[in-house]
Amino acid sequence: MEKVTDIRQGVEKLLKIRGREIPDFSLENRQESGFTPTLLWNGKRIPLFTNRYDPRIRHIAAYGNKTEENSALNVYAFTGSDVSLDRLIYRELNIAEFILHSKIKKITAFVNENAANIIAVMEDGTTANLDLGNTMAPGSHIQCQHRLITKHGMANDLSVTDMTVQHQVYIFSEEGTAVYDDDEYYLYGLSEEEVETVLTVHGIFTNHISCETWPEDHIRYLSMIDAVYASGKTGKSVLL
Amino acid sequence: MIKPIKIAILSCNHGHAKGYYPLKDDPMFELVAVSIAPGYEGGEGMEKLENIPQYSTDEELYANHPELEAVILASDNISHMRQVRDATKRGLHIFSMKVPTFDMDEYAEMIRLTEEAGVVCQVELEMRHHAPVYRVKEAIENGAIGKLLSVNLVNYSHNPVWWWPWMCDPEESYGKRVSLRPGDHRFRGGALADHPHVFDVIRYITGSEFGTVYADVSPNLRDEVQTEDMVRIIGKLKNDVIFSIDPSYANNERREYPRKGVKNPKPVEVFMTAVGTKGTIVADLYGKTFCSQMVPTGDYYCAGLGSSGLWNRRTAEFYHCIRNGRKPTVGLREHYNSIRAMNAAYESIRLGEAVKLD
Numbered sequence: 001m002e003k004v005t006d007i008r009q010g011v012e013k014l015l016k017i018r019g020r021e022i023p024d025f026s027l028e029n030r031q032e033s034g035f036t037p038t039l040l041w042n043g044k045r046i047p048l049f050t051n052r053y054d055p056r057i058r059h060i061a062a063y064g065n066k067t068e069e070n071s072a073l074n075v076y077a078f079t080g081s082d083v084s085l086d087r088l089i090y091r092e093l094n095i096a097e098f099i100l101h102s103k104i105k106k107i108t109a110f111v112n113e114n115a116a117n118i119i120a121v122m123e124d125g126t127t128a129n130l131d132l133g134n135t136m137a138p139g140s141h142i143q144c145q146h147r148l149i150t151k152h153g154m155a156n157d158l159s160v161t162d163m164t165v166q167h168q169v170y171i172f173s174e175e176g177t178a179v180y181d182d183d184e185y186y187l188y189g190l191s192e193e194e195v196e197t198v199l200t201v202h203g204i205f206t207n208h209i210s211c212e213t214w215p216e217d218h219i220r221y222l223s224m225i226d227a228v229y230a231s232g233k234t235g236k237s238v239l240l
Numbered sequence: 241m242i243k244p245i246k247i248a249i250l251s252c253n254h255g256h257a258k259g260y261y262p263l264k265d266d267p268m269f270e271l272v273a274v275s276i277a278p279g280y281e282g283g284e285g286m287e288k289l290e291n292i293p294q295y296s297t298d299e300e301l302y303a304n305h306p307e308l309e310a311v312i313l314a315s316d317n318i319s320h321m322r323q324v325r326d327a328t329k330r331g332l333h334i335f336s337m338k339v340p341t342f343d344m345d346e347y348a349e350m351i352r353l354t355e356e357a358g359v360v361c362q363v364e365l366e367m368r369h370h371a372p373v374y375r376v377k378e379a380i381e382n383g384a385i386g387k388l389l390s391v392n393l394v395n396y397s398h399n400p401v402w403w404w405p406w407m408c409d410p411e412e413s414y415g416k417r418v419s420l421r422p423g424d425h426r427f428r429g430g431a432l433a434d435h436p437h438v439f440d441v442i443r444y445i446t447g448s449e450f451g452t453v454y455a456d457v458s459p460n461l462r463d464e465v466q467t468e469d470m471v472r473i474i475g476k477l478k479n480d481v482i483f484s485i486d487p488s489y490a491n492n493e494r495r496e497y498p499r500k501g502v503k504n505p506k507p508v509e510v511f512m513t514a515v516g517t518k519g520t521i522v523a524d525l526y527g528k529t530f531c532s533q534m535v536p537t538g539d540y541y542c543a544g545l546g547s548s549g550l551w552n553r554r555t556a557e558f559y560h561c562i563r564n565g566r567k568p569t570v571g572l573r574e575h576y577n578s579i580r581a582m583n584a585a586y587e588s589i590r591l592g593e594a595v596k597l598d
């Protein structure tokens with residue numbers, strides 16, 4: 001099977017499979033844009049919240065769509081030192097709002113060099129507890145758990161007895177262990193992050209994903225990063 | 241040579257009481273009698289107490305068993321002060337459940353009474369005897385992740401209120417009725433009050449005390465319960481390591497299946513993470529798990545296999561403290577600062593701001 005080699009090719013392949021027109025667009029990657037890849041389309045710059053389109057995160061958010069039933073989200077997320085703490089904070093606050101279906105109104109945080117512990121209180125009274133750090137070896141696969149606790153049960157992106165992120169394929173050989181995370185057959189060849197970007201862009205083009213508020217939300221998330229450090233410095237909660 | 245200690249279990253209305261019923265077959269102990277708090281007769285495991293004299297009050301038990309050497313306070317928190325007074329008056333050694341009291345004046349009196357009476361008072365904090373906890377402590381001390389930056393513990397459990405109602409009664413659990421915060425219909429004495437282990441483990445692993453504590457609650461999962469279900473705490477230790485604790489009743493038990501063990505996939509879990517300058521630790525502190533699927537419901541269930549022999553090791557320690565003068569792993573004085581930090585968390589919820597501990 002011919003592998004997909006870049007995001008644009010992946011988007012075009014998915015559109016073609018369904019006989020859809022390919023619009024005029026371009027992409028800036030995360031390194032160019034800052035915290036997220038950016039879609040340039042229809043005269044707009046749209047920051048892409050691709051982390052929300054990890055299928056496990058999507059399913060947790062779908063599970064939590066009865067907002068009156070949600071109580072709290074417990075998160076730990078650790079990355080390699082090649083990922084900045086700012087970017088990790090941005091990612092996880094973004095995911096928290098997505099899963100809890102409510103905007104963050106208050107942040108309290110303690111920060112210690114490359115570690116941050118945050119309690120975010122949402123407008124509907126639910127809370128997210130985020131334990132973050134970025135001191136693993138560069139290039140490490142993110143180790144994270146997102147557990148949503150609701151009145152009607154619990155949803156988690158880790159299975160009940162797992163403490164670390166699991167992979168789809170493990171190859172044990174004399175050279176060591178190789179792991180692979182392929183999920184989308186038609187996008188075989190792309191990394192998990194690239195697949196999430198393709199699915200996000202494809203969802204926007206096919207009107208399955210609403211991104212009108214994303215430019216404004218991006219500004220809010222940047223201010224939340226400031227709020228985390230401000231709270232960490234003063235020891236006081238920051239109202240947004 | 242082992243000389244069995246004559247011991248009684250008081251009240252038998254704490255969730256861990258059943259763990260001590262096997263003392264009747266333990267060569268280090270002679271289980272002389274038990275008292276059972278009114279309303280808690282026939283509790284889980286009590287069938288094992290066949291042939292053990294049972295009394296409805298501690299006074300009756302004491303009157304009939306002057307030979308006693310030690311007692312286990314397997315009781316609701318509000319009874320502990322009275323039971324410590326009664327025991328120390330009789331020169332009895334004490335094995336206390338994990339919350340001696342939340343009233344710090346009472347706590348100071350407990351220390352005074354036990355020390356003046358010259359009796360052992362050991363607190364049940366079994367997480368210190370979990371091998372994964374020791375492994376993490378050793379790894380951190382050996383610099384496996386560099387300088388420690390953060391340590392974060394989660395202790396989720398079901399809410400035991402349905403079979404031990406006192407545990408979410410504000411007075412019986414916390415000692416008095418104190419509102420969580422102005423305008424909140426809930427009171428202190430719920431999930432936070434039931435989970436001191438994680439506070440103790442943080443102090444044990446880091447060797448430091450709590451410096452600043454900030455806590456907040458989220459909506460209860462159980463509308464009928466008048467104490468807090470879901471709570472989270474962050475802060476900083478005195479050695480500048482930041483911490484996070486989530487001691488919530490987050491694992492929603494299946495009330496339509498009151499049979500023990502059939503609950504949320506994992507009824508109880510304790511896991512932790514730690515970030516250092518050179519790496520990260522992720523650890524399940526609760527031991528290996530056995531998973532099964534129930535018939536005919538199809539419920540998926542995980543049993544924590546824990547550390548085999550755990551219960552016996554703890555009471556074995558109690559034996560050696562009494563017979564051979566050893567000091568308990570956690571005595572009343574050692575546990576004081578964990579209870580202080582838990583009270584600080586409640587105070588932070590009430591005030592809506594961080595609380596500093598001297």
